[in-house]
Each structure stands twice: as C-alpha cells, then as structure tokens.
Amino acid sequence: MVDLKYIRTHPQEVRNAILNKNEKANLDAILALDENRRKLQYEYDQLRSKQHQVSQIIVLKKRNGEDVSELLAEMSEVAEQIRALNAQLTETNTQLENLLLTIPNIPHPDVPIGKDESANRVIKLWGEKPNFTFTPLDHLELAEKNRLLDLPRGAKISGSGFPVYTGIGAIWERALINFMLNFHIQKHNYTELAVPVLVTRKTMTGTGQLPKLEDDMYRIEADDLFLIPTAEVPVTNFFADEILPQDRLPIKFVSYTPCFRREAGSYGKETKGLQRLHQFNKVELVHFVEPSTSYQALEEIREDAEEILQALNLHYRVVELCTGDLSFASAKTYDIEVWAPGLGKYLEVSSVSNFEDFQARRANIRYKDKQGKLGYLHTLNGSGVATPRLMIALWETYQTKEGTINAPEVLKEYNVPEITESSKGW
Secondary structure, eight states: OOOHHHHHHOHHHHHHHHHHTTOOOOHHHHHHHHHHHHHHHHHHHHHHHHHHHHHHHHHHHHHTTOOOHHHHHHHHHHHHHHHHHHHHHHHHHHHHHHHHTTSOOOOOTTSOOOSSGGGOEEEEEESOOOOOSSOOOOHHHHHHHHTOBOHHHHHHHHOTTOOOBOTHHHHHHHHHHHHHHHHHHHHHOOEEOOOOSEEEHHHHHHHTOTTTTGGGSOEETTTTEEEOSSTHHHHHGGGTTEEEEGGGOOEEEEEEEEEEOOOTTOTTSOOSTTSSOSEEEEEEEEEEEOGGGHHHHHHHHHHHHHHHHHHTTOOEEEEEOOGGGSOSSOSEEEEEEEEETTTTEEEEEEEEEEOTTHHHHHHTEEEEOTTSOEEEOEEEEEEEEEHHHHHHHHHHHSBOTTSOBOOOHHHHTTTOOOBOGGGOOO
C-alpha cells in the first residue's frame, strides 16, 4: 500500500505510476475522500473536546447545586452529532481503505518506462546456448519417448494444466526441489519454512494479490480461503501485525510449496506442455530488510537464484522489467529466463522483486530501530526457482541423439538416474 500522506503530497508521481503500470485507479476519488475524512475528523475532534470540557463544567455545577438541565440538553445534541460523525467517518475510512488497495506500488526511478515486455532490458547473459549435431526434441517429445509425464491422465483427474510426473520424471522433480532447498540453506544461509497452502483473504491482501487478482486465484468459498499462488504469500505474512527488532534484520526464508493459479488472463498465451500450468512446484526466497539495504538485497536474491542455473550449467539471461510489465505490488523486478533449445526460446523460471514498504504497510510489518523509532521494513522475494520450465530446459539441454537424457552432475548427488531406454516407467 502506498502511504496516504505520500499520495497527498505527490499526486502527480502517483498518477504517473498508475499510468506507467497500465493500472486503473481513481486517484481523484481518493484525494476527495481524504479531504472529506480530514474535515470530518476535525469536526469530530472539536465536538469531543467540547463534550469533555462541558462535562467537567456539569460536574462542578452539580457539586454547587446549580441547574444543569440546559447543559445536559446541549450535550445530548452534541452526543448525537458525535455519533453521526463517527458513522460518517467509519464509512469514509472504509471507502478510502478500499480505494487505496487499488493504487499500485510506485516503480523505482531506475525502472525503464514502457507499455509492455517489448520495453524490457536484457542486462546479463550467462553461459552458451548448447550446440547439437542433431535436431533437438522438445520436452513433450522427450517426455513421451521416455514416459516422464502423463498429461492426458492429469487432465482426466483434474483438468488441463495439472501435470502428472511419472517414473524418473517424478524422481527428477523431487530431486530438483531437494537440491534447491539444500543449496539455498547451506550456501546462502536461508532458514527453511514449511507453510500452509491455504490462506485467508487478509493474507492474500497483505501481499497484494487481492483485490486485483482474485479472478486468478482458486478460492474455497465455504471458508473464504485461497490456494496460494506462491509461497511468497504465507511466508511474507509470517510477520504480519508484528514489530521486529532491528538487530534481527535481515531475515531470509526459503520455502517449497506447490503453487496454484487459475491463469484467468492467459488466453492466447503459450500453454504447451509444462510452460503454463494451474499447479506447479516452486522454491521461494523471501527477505525482510531495513529500507536502506533493500536494493542491495534485491541483487543478492537475484544472484542466489542465478546460482541454481549456474550449478545446473544452463544458459540463461537476466531481464529488467519495464513499468508496464511490473507486477501491481513491485517497485523493481528482474526476470531470469533459461534457454530451452527444443522449443528454441527463453522461458522465465524466476522473478525477483523489491516491494519496498508496499507489502509491509498492507500486512502491517514494522521494525524498531536502536533509538526505539518504528518504521515499515522492506520485503523482497524471488523464485529460487520454479520447477516446470526449469525441467523443460534440463530435459532439452541434456538430451542425447538417441532421445535419452543425461543427468546434471549436481543432481547425481541426489540419486537422479540417467534417463535411458531401459529406465522407462510402467
């Protein structure tokens, strides 16, 4: 959430943020409500002050045996005015709070301005695209040949977008998750959290998914609970409504969860195979930091995620997103895109974002500095990384001329077998 005082004093900057992020928010209505709320609050405070002063006078007059009937009648009217003003304030505050939730985070000044992904900037390339002496197969052809996936039966069970990994495909998926968790815990000093995959409406609102993205979420209507789209949601809200001492910062969590997304707005996008799913697995990285260190932390998370791909020896690029491609809640984001030689294109496997104090304000996460002053900390997260597109890149990069698949060296430590003709599942 953007600070209301900031909106009041920097309205044009907020208008630019709304425009540059391709969002829709009624800033004029917010400013009008804010002005009316302050007027009502002033009137309310004046009447409360008068009520307090006259009440003291009434007490003194009663002690002296004086008539207070007129004052009591006046205070009855004042009390009624206070009740009416309080009701108006409550309604105005509710309207204002709801409208404030529609204001996107303000992009960092360094973020390139652009309408869509065509204005994104490639800032880094790592490794080389693999060269083959044969025409590489895509991941679906490899999966079918080696019985690694069963998408038709997954669709039979749950509908399209819910994959079933079979045989060695399932072993690879499990090993990848363990490899990434251990890598971040042992090498990058993260603390692991195992979190719920069902969260409340308040929790989803805290990280910015609601109200904007409700159509993309799976909701259990009877309980008004949501299946998480990412571990970012429960992990960031781990400290909701708490005050952390400064000396505990930074705090770094890693968490594996399945993720669930309806992808309501994905019509026309590439959905072949594992590219875009309703359920998938992901290892998530979340930081809680002091505001002065958050952009240093953004680079650290990006590097942590990159090291996963480097350890797997996969070619990738890092893309800085423009304003029009930023998420609603992000101030600055990098996408890490791995090369899939069978598909012949880059696929996003990690999105690393700094939300500054946007999520902390919504979830009410604060810290106390050494002088005892309270402030909102900054939150960041990044995929470290998501498995479906990573699996696409691995199978397509490590395939052989015979259509089998070699195992990366780092996964052999997790007893990941080579995918050979004799290793096919049932």
